[in-house]
Amino acid sequence: MAVMEREGDDDVDHYEVLRLPSGEEGAALSVERIDKAYRTQSRLRHPDKRPDDPDATADFQSLASSYKILRDEPLRRQFDARLRGRRKAAARAAATGLKRRKAVSDLEERERAFAARGGLAVHAAELAKREEKPMAADIQRTLDEHFAPKKSCISGVASTSVM
Structure with missing residues (x-):
C-alpha cells in the first residue's frame, strides 16, 4: 500500500x-x-x-x-x-517565463521612452493642434458667411460714392 x-x-x-x-x-x-x-x-x-x-x-x-x-x-x-x-x-x-519577462521589459522601455519625450502632454498638445485647424476653418467660414452680405453692401456704397 x-x-x-x-x-x-x-x-x-x-x-x-x-x-x-x-x-x-x-x-x-x-x-x-x-x-x-x-x-x-x-x-x-x-x-x-x-x-x-x-x-x-x-x-x-x-x-x-x-x-x-x-x-x-x-x-x-x-x-x-x-x-x-x-x-x-x-x-x-522557464522559457515561457523568460519570454514574458522580455516582453514586459520591452514594454516598460517603450513607456520610459514615451515619457522621456514628454509622454501624454506632447501627445495631448499634438491632438489639440490637429483639432484646432478644422475648428478654426469652420469659424472662419461662419464669419465669412455672416459678413458676406455686409461686405457686398459696403463695396456697393463705396462704388457709388467714388463715382
Whole structure:
C-alpha cells in the first residue's frame, strides 16, 4: 500500500530520497547501486538510530517506499517517464517565463521612452493642434458667411460714392 501512495506522489524524486543522482544518470543506475544506497541510508535514517526525531518513522517509510519503486523495473520506468515529463514542463515554463519577462521589459522601455519625450502632454498638445485647424476653418467660414452680405453692401456704397 505504501508503494502505491508514493507512486502517485508526483512531488517526490525517489532518487533524491536515496541520495542518488537523478534524471538520465539515475535511470541508468544498476539495481546493485540502488540496493547499496538503500542499505547506507537505512542505517543512517532508521528510527532506532534517531529516537529524538519525531519524523524519523515517516522519513524511514519514505525511504523504504522510494526503494521499492526504484527496485521494481516497471514502476521505475514509469517514475523515470514522469520525472522526464516534469523536467521538460519546468524547462518550458522557464522559457515561457523568460519570454514574458522580455516582453514586459520591452514594454516598460517603450513607456520610459514615451515619457522621456514628454509622454501624454506632447501627445495631448499634438491632438489639440490637429483639432484646432478644422475648428478654426469652420469659424472662419461662419464669419465669412455672416459678413458676406455686409461686405457686398459696403463695396456697393463705396462704388457709388467714388463715382
